Amino acid sequence: DAKTTQPNSMESNEEEPVHLPCNHSTISGTDYIHWYRQLPSQGPEYVIHGLTSNVNNRMASLAIAEDRKSSTLILHRATLRDAAVYYCILRDVGPLRAGNNRKLIWGLGTSLAVNP
Amino acid sequence: GAGVSQSPRYKVAKRGQDVALRCDPISGHVSLFWYQQALGQGPEFLTYFQNEAQLDKSGLPSDRFFAERPEGSVSTLKIQRTQQEDSAVYLCASSLVTETEAFFGQGTRLTVV
Numbered sequence: 001d002a003k004t005t006q007p008n009s010m011e012s013n014e015e016e017p018v019h020l021p022c023n024h025s026t027i028s029g030t031d032y033i034h035w036y037r038q039l040p041s042q043g044p045e046y047v048i049h050g051l052t053s054n055v056n057n058r059m060a061s062l063a064i065a066e067d068r069k070s071s072t073l074i075l076h077r078a079t080l081r082d083a084a085v086y087y088c089i090l091r092d093v094g095p096l097r098a099g100n101n102r103k104l105i106w107g108l109g110t111s112l113a114v115n116p
Numbered sequence: 117g118a119g120v121s122q123s124p125r126y127k128v129a130k131r132g133q134d135v136a137l138r139c140d141p142i143s144g145h146v147s148l149f150w151y152q153q154a155l156g157q158g159p160e161f162l163t164y165f166q167n168e169a170q171l172d173k174s175g176l177p178s179d180r181f182f183a184e185r186p187e188g189s190v191s192t193l194k195i196q197r198t199q200q201e202d203s204a205v206y207l208c209a210s211s212l213v214t215e216t217e218a219f220f221g222q223g224t225r226l227t228v229v
Contacts, residue, residue, distance in 0.1 A: 034217075043120075043207055043220030045185030074159065087158060103149060103172070103219065104209075 004088045009111040012078045020073040020110055022088030027068050030088040035062065035073050039084045047073065047086070063095065076113045085109040118141055118142075121210050122221035129198045129228050137193045141210030148191050149218065150165045150208040161208055165191060196229045 005023040012018040024033065035047040048055055048062045050071075055062040061074040075082055087109040121140040129135050139142070141148050146167055151159035155211075161175040167188040180199075185191040195202055205225050210219040 008181075037220075041222075043222045044218075045220065046217040049217065062134070103161045103164055103175075104151075105161065106151075108158055 002051045003105075004090060006086075006088050006106055006107060008108065009113065010076075011113045011115065013115050014044070014080060015077050018075040018078045018111065018112065018114075019075070020052075020075075020086050021070065022072070023067045024088070024090055025039045027090055028092065031092055033062065033064060033068075033071050034089045034091050035060070036089065036104070037082075037084040037085060037086045039081075044087065049091070078112075080114050080116060083112055083114045085111050120210055120219050120221035122206075122224050123189070124224060125222065127224055127226045129226065131199060131228055132197050133193065133228075134196045135198055135226065137206050137226070139191045139197075139208030139210075139221060141189065141194070142219055143189070144212065145210035146188075146213055147211045147218075148185060149209045150193050151190070151209065152177075153164075153205040153207055153223070155204075160208075163191070182223055185214070195226075198226075200228050202226060203228045 032049050032051050034049040037047050038043040038044045047106045048057055048060050050064055063072045087106050089104050120142055123138045127135055148165040152162050153159040155158045163183045164172040164175055168185050169181040180196045182194045192207060204224055205223040207220055207223045209220045211218045
């Protein structure tokens with residue numbers, strides 16, 4: 001299973017942009033890049049996902065490097081409610097086979113603190 | 117309901133006791149996953165269902181752990197003879213199909229004393 005590497009923690013000020021990096025040098029052609037976040041005492045929440053092109057939604061933007069070995073989650077204006085652990089995950093969507101059931105393999109994530 | 121519902125929210129069990137954790141996925145969601153999350157760690161995969169079929173149980177830590185989804189909707193994770201190391205948050209997630217985003221419940225926090 002392909003792995004991701006993220007900084008343990010980051011800090012931002014309210015209403016400023018936040019760039020959360022993720023390295024995934026062993027990514028395969030059928031791996032989608034997913035981001036989830038987990039607020040304290042909550043279950044994880046889907047943020048965004050992409051394959052090759054940059055993606056935008058109402059929550060965030062995802063910038064994917066041309067070689068796909070790294071990506072960056074961008075929160076355009078951080079709020080206090082964005083304080084959470086952010087997980088970058090590779091999800092194999094290739095043909096179903098033994099060991100590939102689309103499960104999410106989580107690392108430790110990046111703990112984002114937002115200062116008022 | 118609108119989201120994935122898990123019950124109970126909190127469970128305290130004496131060591132050796134059996135527990136059953138329930139997950140109500142979003143209606144119509146085919147895929148259902150169980151994860152275990154220890155304090156300060158990311159979730160770890162336990163098992164996966166596609167409808168009523170348990171296609172992968174490779175993450176279950178021992179034969180004391182058993183999961184079922186008999187009618188392809190509600191799922192139950194059962195832990196027999198609980199041990200202290202079973203203390204964790206147990207998360208359930210469902211998705212429309214396996215490739216789409218997963219929706220998580222709030223989890224059940226199990227404490228074994």
